């Protein structure tokens with residue numbers, strides 16, 4: 371299901387395009403450098419969270435305007451719009467936090483206001499407990515989300531996959547409606563393995579297997595500290611992005627076969 375099928379106004383679309391390409395993407399590049407080097411401070415996390423939330427507000431503005439002027443669709447409500455985002459964009463990454471956009475929005479609002487509007491975020495408060503500005507805190511170059519029942523790296527688990535969604539090279543006025551409706555979006559591509567399963571791609575498959583990054587945090591091997599995360603009743607663990615068809619012995623035999631072949 372799409373939010374709307376009509377077209378947004380050109381000026382509004384250009385506004386969003388400019389915001390994404392001139393503000394969000396450069397901020398995102400900076401954010402990934404800080405995250406990858408474990409140099410994130412609290413103000414970096416809140417700044418980037420605000421920038422991402424702002425883009426969502428622009429998208430809601432456009433969707434509301436289009437649906438208001440259309441006789442075929444009812445005007446979209448903000449809460450419904452955000453609730454549908456996670457599904458619409460197929461946000462990959464950590465499966466324990468299935469409401470990444472909603473959480474991002476709630477964190478943004480708890481940062482903006484001294485008191486969060488309890489009614490508006492009732493379902494999130496039920497899951498995460500009271501939400502306020504102190505849910506995020508920095509430690510050793512990482513910024514964590516912590517509440518009574520939850521503890522995880524907020525930058526890697528929530529903002530990293532959301533930021534990736536915006537990274538899909540949207541450049542034209544037409545792209546904007548496709549993007550808002552989730553027809554185009556960026557992704558880490560977890561779970562997609564474009565191999566031909568022939569001996570010639572065995573080395574690539576082995577390299578990918580040995581370097582598979584954790585879907586929750588994007589780290590590899592010892593750098594992943596998902597085992598220390600807590601998601602309500604569940605404890606975190608490393609979830610490497612491994613091809614389910616990978617068979618170590620088969621791939622090894624293809625690799626040694628290729629070597630034998632080269633010797634001849």
Ligand SMILES: [Zn+2]
Nearest residue numbers: 584587594596
């Ligand atoms: Zn991890």
